[in-house]
Amino acid sequence: MSGMRKSAILITGANGEVGHGLIERLSEESSDPIVALDLMEIEPELKKRCAASYAGSIVDRALMERIVSEYRVREIYHLAALLSTRAEFTPDTAHDVNVTGTLDLLRLARDQGSWAAESVKFLFPSSIAVFGLPDLETKRAAGSVKEWEWTAPMTMYGCNKLYCEQLGRYYANHYRQLAEEPSEYNVDFRCLRYPGLISATTLPQGGTSDYAPEMIHAAASRKPYACFVREDTVIPFMAMPDAIDAILSLARADVGHLKRRVYNVTSFSATAGDIRDRVAAHFPHAEITFAPDEKRQRIVDSWPSDVDDSWARSDWDWDAKHDIDATFNGYLFPVIEKKYAGA
Numbered sequence: 230m231s232g233m234r235k236s237a238i239l240i241t242g243a244n245g246e247v248g249h250g251l252i253e254r255l256s257e258e259s260s261d262p263i264v265a266l267d268l269m270e271i272e273p274e275l276k277k278r279c280a281a282s283y284a285g286s287i288v289d290r291a292l293m294e295r296i297v298s299e300y301r302v303r304e305i306y307h308l309a310a311l312l313s314t315r316a317e318f319t320p321d322t323a324h325d326v327n328v329t330g331t332l333d334l335l336r337l338a339r340d341q342g343s344w345a346a347e348s349v350k351f352l353f354p355s356s357i358a359v360f361g362l363p364d365l366e367t368k369r370a371a372g373s374v375k376e377w378e379w380t381a382p383m384t385m386y387g388c389n390k391l392y393c394e395q396l397g398r399y400y401a402n403h404y405r406q407l408a409e410e411p412s413e414y415n416v417d418f419r420c421l422r423y424p425g426l427i428s429a430t431t432l433p434q435g436g437t438s439d440y441a442p443e444m445i446h447a448a449a450s451r452k453p454y455a456c457f458v459r460e461d462t463v464i465p466f467m468a469m470p471d472a473i474d475a476i477l478s479l480a481r482a483d484v485g486h487l488k489r490r491v492y493n494v495t496s497f498s499a500t501a502g503d504i505r506d507r508v509a510a511h512f513p514h515a516e517i518t519f520a521p522d523e524k525r526q527r528i529v530d531s532w533p534s535d536v537d538d539s540w541a542r543s544d545w546d547w548d549a550k551h552d553i554d555a556t557f558n559g560y561l562f563p564v565i566e567k568k569y570a571g572a
């Protein structure tokens with residue numbers, strides 16, 4: 230039966246920011262067909278690069294069954310999630326999608342693996358939102374945080390990501406630990422914690438690090454922008470092409486080299502004021518003001534100013550190609566200008 234199904238890479242949240250970059254790269258670099266899933270119909274440009282695409286929710290079990298009846302899923306990039314700001318307005322739905330949806334997919338990966346007698350790779354983006362520093366003084370003193378430090382998130386999204394990291398580790402290392410015969414083909418779960426991501430071609434939806442990309446896109450499209458955090462607010466960031474490199478390098482790493490299941494990754498830390506300065510220097514007409522929203526500010530203040538990614542560096546040679554200068558001058562500005570040219 231399994232021989233009848235075509236093998237495929239499943240990408241959930243395919244129409245999102247990471248999905249865009251990932252589908253572009255994977256369709257060029259991998260011969261495995263891509264099956265895309267998103268709540269919305271995916272963009273025609275992306276659709277062309279996929280063997281199939283489904284519009285629907287990851288919590289729709291009938292839809293997931295339909296997908297595995299047609300495809301033997303060998304690898305999963307599970308990108309679908311409600312981000313941190315949106316999740317605070319609908320915490321119950323966020324839990325359903327972010328936790329129940331992930332658990333369903335881990336089970337799907339487990340089943341696919343035992344059918345095919347081959348572990349299914351499960352790539353999961355987590356986030357700096359799993360951290361929760363109680364106040365600014367602690368944040369300043371903590372500096373660059375390690376994977377296991379300050380993991381007391383204050384958002385539903387952060388709690389969801391942190392718990393799913395643990396579930397993934399459980400399915401990879403401890404599933405069926407008391408069974409007569411331990412299962413041989415456990416899920417090959419690999420997770421990286423992204424900092425704030427900035428893309429030149431897409432905008433995030435419902436996150437709390439969104440002020441950075443919003444500020445840049447507003448300036449490039451000649452719109453005024455009121456930044457919802459203070460000028461001195463600092464968190465780590467990464468350019469989207471590096472985020473795609475990171476998830477693909479982790480996916481391709483030799484499993485024997487991976488001493489952890491969850492890795493911090495970062496590129497550069499910047500304040501909202503640093504970003505404003507760079508944007509204003511490049512777009513002299515930019516109208517950027519600061520109008521902090523007390524509540525969203527508190528969330529960003531609870532995230533670390535920097536993360537220690539030395540485990541990723543030593544286990545799978547992680548190194549961001551774009552530092553802050555290359556992110557703005559080599560990637561964001563040239564690409565974003567093309568995007569809004571003529572608009």
Ligand code: SER
Pocket residue numbers: 312313314355356357358386424425426435436437438439
């Ligand atoms: N960038 C995301 C957010 O702001 C965090 O992962 O929700």
